[in-house]
Amino acid sequence: MAEIKEILPCIADPKKVRVVGKINTKDDSEEMMPYIAWLIPNSSYSKKNGWITFKKGARIITIHSDGFVTMTQIKDESEAIKILEEIEKIVKEAYRKKDEIDLSKPKEKISVTVMDVYNYLPKTNCKECGEQTCMAFAVKLLNGEKDVKDCKPLFIEKKYAGIREALLSLLSAAGFEFEI
Template sequence: MAEIKEILPCIADPKKVRVVGKINVKEDFEEMMPYVAWLIPNSAYNKKMGWISFKKGARIITIHSDGFVTMTQVKDEKEAMEILNEIEQLVNKAYEKKDEIDLSKPREKINVTVMDVYNYLPKTNCKECGEQTCIAFAVKLLNGEKDVKDCKPLFREKKYAGIREGLLGLLSAAGFEFEV
């Protein structure tokens, strides 16, 4: 079972925290790390140093070969535990799918820019999301400060179904997680 070892103030955002946690890993976890990294879109894996690092919204998360996990810009202890549990599930998935993962074919890295997101928004500047403009919403969405569902017209109006699906596909391919 995952556990939180330490909670510290976040340097980048005083309303958030940095967390050091620990997940349960098997003795051969170091050998499994490339498989875990392969399952995480846009992750960086450093075999020599024994870590996998990736972004989840504005958070930077690093998984170490000893099972320690560090996270920045976490909202609270509850969110930290959710992330630790997700990582444990991902590690278990890597063990289950190890034979299906071809490490010789690394995943394509997809970078999403503010303009990429903006191009899939209604561009109405309706303010229903709480932001003054759609471009401001795009920035906050990429930083993890907004959820894609906060764009009400995108999900309410049928005429935006095509761009909505495009945006969800783009965000999903880049490793963003969301519920719709």
């Protein structure tokens, strides 16, 4: 079961915290690290150092082969627990899918830019999200300061259903998570 080991002040944002947590791992977790990394979009695996690191919004998360997980820019303890539980699910999935994952093939990385996000926004500059422009919203969305649901027209107006689905797919492929 995931647990919090330490909560520290965040260096980058005084309103957030850094967290050291621990997930349950098996004795062969070091061997499983490349498989776990394969299942995490845009992650980097360092065999030499024994860790996987990836970004989730503005957060930087590092999974160590001993089961320790470090996280930056975390809102609170409940968010940290949620992330640790998500990582535990990925680890379980890696064990289930180990024989299906071909580590010899290069892992495709999907990168999302501000312009990629902007292209799938309504471009109305309506300010309903709290930002002056859709471009400003796109920047804050990628930095983890806004949630995609903050763009009200995207979710209320039927005419934006197509671009909404495309944006959600793009963000999901790049490792962003959201609840709709």
